[in-house]
Amino acid sequence: MTEPHDYDNIPGTYVYDSERGRVGYPLNMFCMSLNKAENRKAFKENEAAYLDRFTLTAEQRRTVLERDWLGMLKVGGNIYYTIKIAFCDGLTFQDVAGMMSGVPKETYAKMMLAGGRSPDGNRYKDAGGAAAEDK
Amino acid sequence: MAKIVAGIACSHVPAIGVAMDRGQTATAYWEPLFKGYGPARDWLAKLAPDVAIIVYNDHASAFSLEIIPTFLIGVADRFPIADEGFGPRPVPTVQGHPELAWHLAESLILDEFDMAIANEMPVDHGLTVPLSVTCGQPAAWPFKVIPICVNVVQYPPPTGARCFKLGQAIAKAIATFPQDLRVVIYGTGGMSHQLQGERAGLINRQFDTDFLDNLTKDPVSLTRISHTEYMREAGSEGVEMVMWHVMRGALEENASEVYRHYHVPASNTAAALMILDNRSIA
Numbered sequence: 001m002t003e004p005h006d007y008d009n010i011p012g013t014y015v016y017d018s019e020r021g022r023v024g025y026p027l028n029m030f031c032m033s034l035n036k037a038e039n040r041k042a043f044k045e046n047e048a049a050y051l052d053r054f055t056l057t058a059e060q061r062r063t064v065l066e067r068d069w070l071g072m073l074k075v076g077g078n079i080y081y082t083i084k085i086a087f088c089d090g091l092t093f094q095d096v097a098g099m100m101s102g103v104p105k106e107t108y109a110k111m112m113l114a115g116g117r118s119p120d121g122n123r124y125k126d127a128g129g130a131a132a133e134d135k
Numbered sequence: 136m137a138k139i140v141a142g143i144a145c146s147h148v149p150a151i152g153v154a155m156d157r158g159q160t161a162t163a164y165w166e167p168l169f170k171g172y173g174p175a176r177d178w179l180a181k182l183a184p185d186v187a188i189i190v191y192n193d194h195a196s197a198f199s200l201e202i203i204p205t206f207l208i209g210v211a212d213r214f215p216i217a218d219e220g221f222g223p224r225p226v227p228t229v230q231g232h233p234e235l236a237w238h239l240a241e242s243l244i245l246d247e248f249d250m251a252i253a254n255e256m257p258v259d260h261g262l263t264v265p266l267s268v269t270c271g272q273p274a275a276w277p278f279k280v281i282p283i284c285v286n287v288v289q290y291p292p293p294t295g296a297r298c299f300k301l302g303q304a305i306a307k308a309i310a311t312f313p314q315d316l317r318v319v320i321y322g323t324g325g326m327s328h329q330l331q332g333e334r335a336g337l338i339n340r341q342f343d344t345d346f347l348d349n350l351t352k353d354p355v356s357l358t359r360i361s362h363t364e365y366m367r368e369a370g371s372e373g374v375e376m377v378m379w380h381v382m383r384g385a386l387e388e389n390a391s392e393v394y395r396h397y398h399v400p401a402s403n404t405a406a407a408l409m410i411l412d413n414r415s416i417a
Contacts, residue, residue, distance in 0.1 A: 005363075007362070007366055010366055011334055012334030013334050013371050015371065021200065021289055025200055028199075029200060029201070032195055032199040035217075035219065037218065040220070070332070070333070078288065078289075079330050079331040080194045080195045080288055081195050083330075084219075087220040093150065093402055094150075097330060097331075097336055098335075100331060101332075101336060108336060112399075112400040112402075112403065116338025116403075117329075117334065117335075118337075119339045122334055
Protein backbone atom coordinates (compact mmCIF):
# COMPACT_ATOMS: atom_id res chain seq x y z
CA MET A 1 0.00 0.00 0.00
CA THR A 2 1.50 3.33 -0.97
CA GLU A 3 -1.08 5.45 0.83
CA PRO A 4 -3.66 4.55 3.45
CA HIS A 5 -7.38 4.59 2.67
CA ASP A 6 -10.30 4.88 5.04
CA TYR A 7 -11.60 1.55 3.70
CA ASP A 8 -8.40 -0.37 4.58
CA ASN A 9 -9.80 -1.33 7.99
CA ILE A 10 -12.88 -3.09 6.58
CA PRO A 11 -12.18 -6.75 7.33
CA GLY A 12 -12.08 -9.50 4.68
CA THR A 13 -12.55 -7.03 1.83
CA TYR A 14 -10.29 -6.36 -1.16
CA VAL A 15 -11.28 -3.05 -2.72
CA TYR A 16 -10.36 -3.02 -6.40
CA ASP A 17 -8.57 0.31 -6.33
CA SER A 18 -5.72 1.71 -8.39
CA GLU A 19 -3.06 -0.31 -6.59
CA ARG A 20 -4.85 -3.62 -7.11
CA GLY A 21 -5.75 -2.53 -10.63
CA ARG A 22 -2.10 -2.01 -11.57
CA VAL A 23 -1.06 -5.40 -10.21
CA GLY A 24 -4.12 -7.31 -11.33
CA TYR A 25 -4.53 -6.11 -14.91
CA PRO A 26 -2.99 -9.16 -16.68
CA LEU A 27 -4.78 -11.62 -14.40
CA ASN A 28 -8.14 -9.94 -14.97
CA MET A 29 -7.62 -9.63 -18.71
CA PHE A 30 -6.92 -13.37 -18.86
CA CYS A 31 -10.26 -13.85 -17.08
CA MET A 32 -11.92 -11.49 -19.56
CA SER A 33 -10.78 -13.70 -22.43
CA LEU A 34 -13.03 -16.45 -21.02
CA ASN A 35 -16.07 -14.54 -22.28
CA LYS A 36 -15.41 -16.28 -25.61
CA ALA A 37 -16.53 -19.89 -25.97
CA GLU A 38 -13.46 -20.88 -28.02
CA ASN A 39 -11.16 -19.50 -25.32
CA ARG A 40 -13.03 -21.36 -22.59
CA LYS A 41 -12.51 -24.52 -24.60
CA ALA A 42 -8.79 -23.87 -25.08
CA PHE A 43 -8.36 -23.06 -21.37
CA LYS A 44 -10.13 -26.25 -20.30
CA GLU A 45 -8.08 -28.37 -22.72
CA ASN A 46 -4.72 -27.16 -21.43
CA GLU A 47 -4.80 -24.59 -18.66
CA ALA A 48 -1.04 -24.10 -18.37
CA ALA A 49 -0.57 -23.63 -22.12
CA TYR A 50 -3.49 -21.22 -22.30
CA LEU A 51 -2.07 -19.15 -19.43
CA ASP A 52 1.19 -18.82 -21.40
CA ARG A 53 -0.65 -16.41 -23.68
CA PHE A 54 -0.79 -13.90 -20.79
CA THR A 55 1.87 -12.21 -18.69
CA LEU A 56 0.76 -13.42 -15.28
CA THR A 57 3.18 -13.43 -12.36
CA ALA A 58 4.12 -16.85 -10.98
CA GLU A 59 1.88 -16.27 -7.97
CA GLN A 60 -1.08 -15.16 -10.12
CA ARG A 61 -0.57 -18.27 -12.23
CA ARG A 62 -0.52 -20.48 -9.14
CA THR A 63 -3.74 -19.02 -7.75
CA VAL A 64 -5.50 -19.72 -11.05
CA LEU A 65 -4.21 -23.28 -11.48
CA GLU A 66 -4.97 -24.12 -7.84
CA ARG A 67 -8.31 -22.25 -7.85
CA ASP A 68 -7.17 -20.28 -4.81
CA TRP A 69 -10.08 -17.82 -5.01
CA LEU A 70 -9.00 -15.76 -2.03
CA GLY A 71 -5.40 -15.79 -3.20
CA MET A 72 -6.49 -14.35 -6.56
CA LEU A 73 -7.93 -11.31 -4.79
CA LYS A 74 -4.65 -10.79 -2.95
CA VAL A 75 -2.70 -10.63 -6.23
CA GLY A 76 -5.03 -8.14 -7.86
CA GLY A 77 -7.91 -10.31 -9.02
CA ASN A 78 -11.28 -8.60 -9.30
CA ILE A 79 -14.21 -10.80 -8.36
CA TYR A 80 -16.24 -9.85 -11.47
CA TYR A 81 -13.33 -11.18 -13.53
CA THR A 82 -12.13 -14.15 -11.49
CA ILE A 83 -15.70 -15.46 -11.30
CA LYS A 84 -15.38 -16.25 -15.02
CA ILE A 85 -12.90 -19.01 -14.11
CA ALA A 86 -15.51 -20.36 -11.70
CA PHE A 87 -18.15 -20.30 -14.46
CA CYS A 88 -15.74 -22.42 -16.57
CA ASP A 89 -15.67 -24.91 -13.71
CA GLY A 90 -19.46 -24.95 -13.42
CA LEU A 91 -19.39 -23.17 -10.06
CA THR A 92 -21.72 -20.39 -8.93
CA PHE A 93 -21.05 -17.09 -7.20
CA GLN A 94 -22.33 -18.64 -4.00
CA ASP A 95 -19.96 -21.62 -4.26
CA VAL A 96 -16.99 -19.27 -4.61
CA ALA A 97 -18.20 -16.93 -1.87
CA GLY A 98 -18.36 -19.89 0.50
CA MET A 99 -14.83 -20.95 -0.41
CA MET A 100 -13.47 -17.41 0.05
CA SER A 101 -15.02 -17.13 3.48
CA GLY A 102 -13.53 -20.48 4.42
CA VAL A 103 -16.66 -22.43 5.32
CA PRO A 104 -18.32 -25.49 3.74
CA LYS A 105 -20.87 -24.79 1.01
CA GLU A 106 -23.77 -25.93 3.19
CA THR A 107 -22.72 -23.70 6.10
CA TYR A 108 -22.51 -20.68 3.81
CA ALA A 109 -25.87 -21.42 2.17
CA LYS A 110 -27.45 -21.77 5.60
CA MET A 111 -25.99 -18.44 6.72
CA MET A 112 -27.50 -16.74 3.65
CA LEU A 113 -30.91 -18.34 4.22
CA ALA A 114 -30.79 -17.08 7.79
CA GLY A 115 -30.36 -13.50 6.57
CA GLY A 116 -26.69 -13.34 5.59
CA ARG A 117 -23.54 -12.35 7.48
CA SER A 118 -24.32 -9.70 10.06
CA PRO A 119 -22.43 -6.42 9.83
CA ASP A 120 -22.16 -6.49 13.64
CA GLY A 121 -18.57 -7.32 14.51
CA ASN A 122 -17.61 -7.22 10.84
CA ARG A 123 -17.29 -3.48 10.25
CA TYR A 124 -13.69 -3.04 11.46
CA LYS A 125 -10.66 -5.31 11.37
CA ASP A 126 -10.21 -5.27 15.12
CA ALA A 127 -13.86 -5.95 15.93
CA GLY A 128 -13.47 -9.69 16.37
CA GLY A 129 -16.17 -10.88 13.96
CA ALA A 130 -16.01 -14.03 11.86
CA ALA A 131 -14.49 -12.14 8.93
CA ALA A 132 -12.39 -9.82 11.04
CA GLU A 133 -9.09 -11.57 10.40
CA ASP A 134 -7.61 -11.53 6.93
CA LYS A 135 -6.49 -15.10 6.46
CA MET B 136 -43.14 16.34 -24.98
CA ALA B 137 -41.45 13.33 -23.42
CA LYS B 138 -42.10 12.72 -19.75
CA ILE B 139 -40.63 10.49 -17.04
CA VAL B 140 -43.64 8.69 -15.58
CA ALA B 141 -41.98 6.34 -13.11
CA GLY B 142 -38.74 5.28 -11.48
CA ILE B 143 -37.87 1.69 -10.73
CA ALA B 144 -35.17 0.50 -8.33
CA CYS B 145 -34.22 -3.10 -8.98
CA SER B 146 -31.42 -5.44 -7.93
CA HIS B 147 -29.76 -7.24 -10.81
CA VAL B 148 -28.49 -10.47 -9.26
CA PRO B 149 -27.36 -12.82 -12.08
CA ALA B 150 -28.82 -15.88 -10.32
CA ILE B 151 -32.31 -14.33 -10.63
CA GLY B 152 -31.93 -14.41 -14.41
CA VAL B 153 -30.60 -17.95 -14.32
CA ALA B 154 -33.57 -19.07 -12.20
CA MET B 155 -35.98 -17.59 -14.76
CA ASP B 156 -34.08 -18.98 -17.74
CA ARG B 157 -34.11 -22.48 -16.23
CA GLY B 158 -37.75 -22.38 -15.10
CA GLN B 159 -36.91 -22.57 -11.39
CA THR B 160 -38.96 -19.64 -10.13
CA ALA B 161 -41.49 -21.85 -8.31
CA THR B 162 -38.93 -23.76 -6.23
CA ALA B 163 -39.00 -23.37 -2.46
CA TYR B 164 -35.82 -21.27 -2.65
CA TRP B 165 -36.99 -18.82 -5.33
CA GLU B 166 -40.75 -18.68 -4.91
CA PRO B 167 -40.78 -16.06 -2.11
CA LEU B 168 -38.67 -13.72 -4.25
CA PHE B 169 -40.61 -14.14 -7.48
CA LYS B 170 -44.00 -13.92 -5.78
CA GLY B 171 -43.16 -10.34 -4.93
CA TYR B 172 -42.45 -9.42 -8.55
CA GLY B 173 -45.97 -10.13 -9.82
CA PRO B 174 -47.71 -6.92 -8.67
CA ALA B 175 -44.87 -4.79 -10.03
CA ARG B 176 -45.12 -6.48 -13.44
CA ASP B 177 -48.86 -5.83 -13.52
CA TRP B 178 -48.36 -2.19 -12.58
CA LEU B 179 -45.71 -1.65 -15.24
CA ALA B 180 -47.72 -3.46 -17.93
CA LYS B 181 -50.63 -1.14 -17.18
CA LEU B 182 -48.36 1.88 -17.30
CA ALA B 183 -47.12 0.71 -20.74
CA PRO B 184 -44.12 3.04 -21.12
CA ASP B 185 -42.59 3.69 -24.54
CA VAL B 186 -38.96 3.82 -23.44
CA ALA B 187 -36.91 2.74 -20.43
CA ILE B 188 -33.62 4.34 -19.46
CA ILE B 189 -31.78 1.59 -17.59
CA VAL B 190 -28.93 2.71 -15.38
CA TYR B 191 -26.70 -0.28 -14.65
CA ASN B 192 -23.11 -1.40 -14.51
CA ASP B 193 -21.39 -3.61 -17.01
CA HIS B 194 -19.72 -6.60 -15.31
CA ALA B 195 -16.69 -7.27 -17.52
CA SER B 196 -18.92 -7.96 -20.53
CA ALA B 197 -19.07 -5.05 -22.99
CA PHE B 198 -16.12 -3.33 -21.33
CA SER B 199 -13.05 -4.79 -19.71
CA LEU B 200 -10.39 -3.00 -17.73
CA GLU B 201 -8.94 -1.90 -21.06
CA ILE B 202 -11.24 1.13 -21.13
CA ILE B 203 -13.33 2.12 -18.11
CA PRO B 204 -16.00 4.73 -18.83
CA THR B 205 -17.38 6.31 -15.65
CA PHE B 206 -20.65 7.25 -17.37
CA LEU B 207 -21.66 5.89 -20.77
CA ILE B 208 -24.80 6.03 -22.89
CA GLY B 209 -25.75 3.46 -25.55
CA VAL B 210 -27.16 5.04 -28.72
CA ALA B 211 -27.56 1.91 -30.87
CA ASP B 212 -30.87 0.72 -32.31
CA ARG B 213 -30.22 -2.73 -30.92
CA PHE B 214 -28.11 -4.24 -28.16
CA PRO B 215 -27.21 -7.95 -28.35
CA ILE B 216 -27.12 -10.10 -25.22
CA ALA B 217 -23.59 -10.56 -23.85
CA ASP B 218 -21.77 -13.84 -23.23
CA GLU B 219 -20.54 -13.30 -19.67
CA GLY B 220 -18.66 -16.57 -19.48
CA PHE B 221 -21.51 -19.09 -19.59
CA GLY B 222 -23.21 -18.26 -22.90
CA PRO B 223 -25.67 -15.41 -23.55
CA ARG B 224 -28.95 -15.43 -21.60
CA PRO B 225 -31.82 -16.74 -23.77
CA VAL B 226 -33.72 -13.45 -23.72
CA PRO B 227 -34.81 -11.14 -26.56
CA THR B 228 -32.36 -8.69 -28.10
CA VAL B 229 -32.79 -5.25 -26.56
CA GLN B 230 -34.15 -2.58 -28.90
CA GLY B 231 -32.71 0.90 -28.47
CA HIS B 232 -34.13 4.36 -29.12
CA PRO B 233 -31.31 6.11 -31.01
CA GLU B 234 -33.17 9.37 -31.50
CA LEU B 235 -33.86 9.93 -27.82
CA ALA B 236 -30.47 8.47 -26.85
CA TRP B 237 -28.59 10.94 -29.05
CA HIS B 238 -30.74 13.78 -27.74
CA LEU B 239 -29.78 12.71 -24.22
CA ALA B 240 -26.09 12.41 -25.11
CA GLU B 241 -25.99 15.89 -26.62
CA SER B 242 -28.03 17.47 -23.88
CA LEU B 243 -26.05 15.82 -21.06
CA ILE B 244 -22.65 16.71 -22.50
CA LEU B 245 -23.66 20.33 -23.06
CA ASP B 246 -24.99 20.26 -19.49
CA GLU B 247 -21.43 19.34 -18.40
CA PHE B 248 -21.87 15.56 -17.97
CA ASP B 249 -19.09 14.16 -20.15
CA MET B 250 -20.69 10.95 -21.30
CA ALA B 251 -18.90 8.27 -23.27
CA ILE B 252 -21.03 7.18 -26.24
CA ALA B 253 -21.40 3.58 -27.45
CA ASN B 254 -22.66 2.83 -30.94
CA GLU B 255 -22.20 -0.88 -30.38
CA MET B 256 -22.28 -2.83 -27.16
CA PRO B 257 -23.67 -6.08 -25.81
CA VAL B 258 -25.70 -5.82 -22.59
CA ASP B 259 -25.26 -8.16 -19.64
CA HIS B 260 -27.32 -9.30 -16.65
CA GLY B 261 -27.03 -5.84 -15.10
CA LEU B 262 -29.54 -4.65 -17.69
CA THR B 263 -31.39 -7.84 -18.66
CA VAL B 264 -32.20 -9.11 -15.16
CA PRO B 265 -34.18 -5.96 -14.24
CA LEU B 266 -36.02 -6.32 -17.58
CA SER B 267 -36.81 -9.95 -16.79
CA VAL B 268 -37.85 -9.10 -13.24
CA THR B 269 -40.27 -6.38 -14.33
CA CYS B 270 -41.49 -7.76 -17.70
CA GLY B 271 -41.35 -11.54 -17.26
CA GLN B 272 -40.48 -13.65 -20.30
CA PRO B 273 -42.07 -12.01 -23.36
CA ALA B 274 -41.06 -12.88 -26.97
CA ALA B 275 -39.92 -9.25 -27.34
CA TRP B 276 -39.33 -6.60 -24.67
CA PRO B 277 -42.40 -4.34 -24.45
CA PHE B 278 -40.49 -1.05 -24.75
CA LYS B 279 -37.33 0.49 -26.19
CA VAL B 280 -34.30 0.75 -23.91
CA ILE B 281 -31.54 3.31 -23.50
CA PRO B 282 -28.64 1.82 -21.49
CA ILE B 283 -26.65 4.12 -19.24
CA CYS B 284 -23.60 2.42 -17.73
CA VAL B 285 -21.94 3.56 -14.52
CA ASN B 286 -18.55 2.21 -13.49
CA VAL B 287 -18.75 0.53 -10.09
CA VAL B 288 -16.13 -2.18 -10.74
CA GLN B 289 -12.92 -0.13 -10.65
CA TYR B 290 -12.69 2.04 -7.51
CA PRO B 291 -13.79 4.78 -7.29
CA PRO B 292 -17.27 4.84 -8.78
CA PRO B 293 -18.78 8.30 -9.24
CA THR B 294 -20.20 9.69 -5.99
CA GLY B 295 -23.84 9.35 -5.07
CA ALA B 296 -24.22 13.12 -5.27
CA ARG B 297 -22.80 13.18 -8.80
CA CYS B 298 -25.12 10.36 -9.83
CA PHE B 299 -28.11 12.26 -8.41
CA LYS B 300 -27.14 15.34 -10.43
CA LEU B 301 -26.81 13.21 -13.56
CA GLY B 302 -30.39 12.09 -12.92
CA GLN B 303 -31.49 15.72 -12.68
CA ALA B 304 -29.77 16.45 -16.00
CA ILE B 305 -31.50 13.45 -17.57
CA ALA B 306 -34.87 14.81 -16.42
CA LYS B 307 -34.06 18.19 -17.99
CA ALA B 308 -33.09 16.51 -21.25
CA ILE B 309 -36.20 14.33 -21.38
CA ALA B 310 -38.41 17.37 -20.81
CA THR B 311 -37.03 19.03 -23.95
CA PHE B 312 -37.52 16.07 -26.29
CA PRO B 313 -40.34 17.00 -28.67
CA GLN B 314 -42.01 13.59 -29.06
CA ASP B 315 -44.78 12.49 -26.71
CA LEU B 316 -42.94 9.60 -25.12
CA ARG B 317 -43.64 8.07 -21.73
CA VAL B 318 -40.32 7.18 -20.15
CA VAL B 319 -39.45 5.08 -17.11
CA ILE B 320 -36.01 5.13 -15.53
CA TYR B 321 -34.43 2.16 -13.77
CA GLY B 322 -31.72 2.39 -11.12
CA THR B 323 -30.29 -1.10 -10.74
CA GLY B 324 -27.90 -3.06 -8.52
CA GLY B 325 -27.76 -3.44 -4.75
CA MET B 326 -28.96 -3.81 -2.17
CA SER B 327 -26.50 -4.89 0.53
CA HIS B 328 -24.18 -7.63 -0.66
CA GLN B 329 -20.55 -8.66 -0.69
CA LEU B 330 -19.31 -11.16 -3.24
CA GLN B 331 -15.64 -11.24 -2.30
CA GLY B 332 -13.19 -11.96 0.48
CA GLU B 333 -13.64 -13.54 3.90
CA ARG B 334 -16.56 -11.17 4.56
CA ALA B 335 -18.58 -12.46 1.57
CA GLY B 336 -22.27 -12.82 2.32
CA LEU B 337 -22.66 -9.62 4.30
CA ILE B 338 -26.27 -8.39 4.41
CA ASN B 339 -27.49 -5.32 6.30
CA ARG B 340 -31.27 -5.32 6.44
CA GLN B 341 -31.41 -2.17 8.59
CA PHE B 342 -29.26 -0.20 6.15
CA ASP B 343 -31.38 -1.39 3.24
CA THR B 344 -34.66 -0.56 4.96
CA ASP B 345 -33.50 2.93 5.85
CA PHE B 346 -32.28 3.43 2.30
CA LEU B 347 -35.61 2.35 0.81
CA ASP B 348 -37.51 4.57 3.26
CA ASN B 349 -35.37 7.58 2.47
CA LEU B 350 -35.79 7.24 -1.29
CA THR B 351 -39.08 9.05 -0.71
CA LYS B 352 -38.54 10.69 2.71
CA ASP B 353 -35.13 12.27 2.18
CA PRO B 354 -33.35 11.18 -1.01
CA VAL B 355 -30.80 14.00 -0.80
CA SER B 356 -29.51 12.67 2.54
CA LEU B 357 -28.74 9.37 0.79
CA THR B 358 -26.50 11.12 -1.71
CA ARG B 359 -24.12 11.98 1.14
CA ILE B 360 -23.30 8.33 1.89
CA SER B 361 -19.60 7.85 1.16
CA HIS B 362 -18.19 4.89 -0.76
CA THR B 363 -16.48 3.64 2.40
CA GLU B 364 -19.77 3.77 4.30
CA TYR B 365 -21.49 1.75 1.57
CA MET B 366 -18.70 -0.82 1.59
CA ARG B 367 -18.50 -1.05 5.38
CA GLU B 368 -22.25 -1.10 6.03
CA ALA B 369 -23.72 -2.67 2.90
CA GLY B 370 -20.84 -4.80 1.61
CA SER B 371 -18.18 -4.07 -0.97
CA GLU B 372 -20.67 -4.55 -3.83
CA GLY B 373 -23.37 -2.59 -1.99
CA VAL B 374 -21.70 0.50 -3.45
CA GLU B 375 -23.76 -0.29 -6.58
CA MET B 376 -26.53 1.65 -4.88
CA VAL B 377 -24.99 4.88 -6.20
CA MET B 378 -26.79 3.95 -9.43
CA TRP B 379 -30.15 4.28 -7.73
CA HIS B 380 -29.40 7.98 -7.23
CA VAL B 381 -29.37 8.56 -10.98
CA MET B 382 -32.92 7.22 -11.09
CA ARG B 383 -34.00 9.19 -8.02
CA GLY B 384 -32.43 12.41 -9.26
CA ALA B 385 -34.47 12.14 -12.46
CA LEU B 386 -37.76 12.11 -10.53
CA GLU B 387 -39.80 14.87 -8.95
CA GLU B 388 -39.12 15.63 -5.29
CA ASN B 389 -42.54 14.29 -4.30
CA ALA B 390 -42.49 11.11 -6.38
CA SER B 391 -44.45 8.53 -4.41
CA GLU B 392 -43.69 4.93 -3.49
CA VAL B 393 -46.28 2.63 -5.03
CA TYR B 394 -44.61 -0.74 -4.56
CA ARG B 395 -41.84 -2.33 -2.50
CA HIS B 396 -40.50 -5.86 -2.33
CA TYR B 397 -37.42 -6.90 -0.34
CA HIS B 398 -36.08 -10.39 0.04
CA VAL B 399 -33.00 -12.11 1.47
CA PRO B 400 -31.30 -14.07 0.00
CA ALA B 401 -31.02 -14.07 -3.76
CA SER B 402 -27.77 -16.01 -3.94
CA ASN B 403 -25.41 -13.68 -1.96
CA THR B 404 -27.60 -10.61 -2.15
CA ALA B 405 -30.47 -8.70 -0.59
CA ALA B 406 -32.80 -8.20 -3.56
CA ALA B 407 -35.20 -5.27 -3.74
CA LEU B 408 -37.72 -3.88 -6.16
CA MET B 409 -39.32 -0.50 -5.65
CA ILE B 410 -41.57 1.53 -7.93
CA LEU B 411 -41.84 5.29 -7.61
CA ASP B 412 -44.73 7.01 -9.41
CA ASN B 413 -43.59 10.30 -10.93
CA ARG B 414 -47.00 11.45 -12.14
CA SER B 415 -48.05 13.27 -8.98
CA ILE B 416 -47.15 16.56 -10.63
CA ALA B 417 -48.88 16.54 -14.01
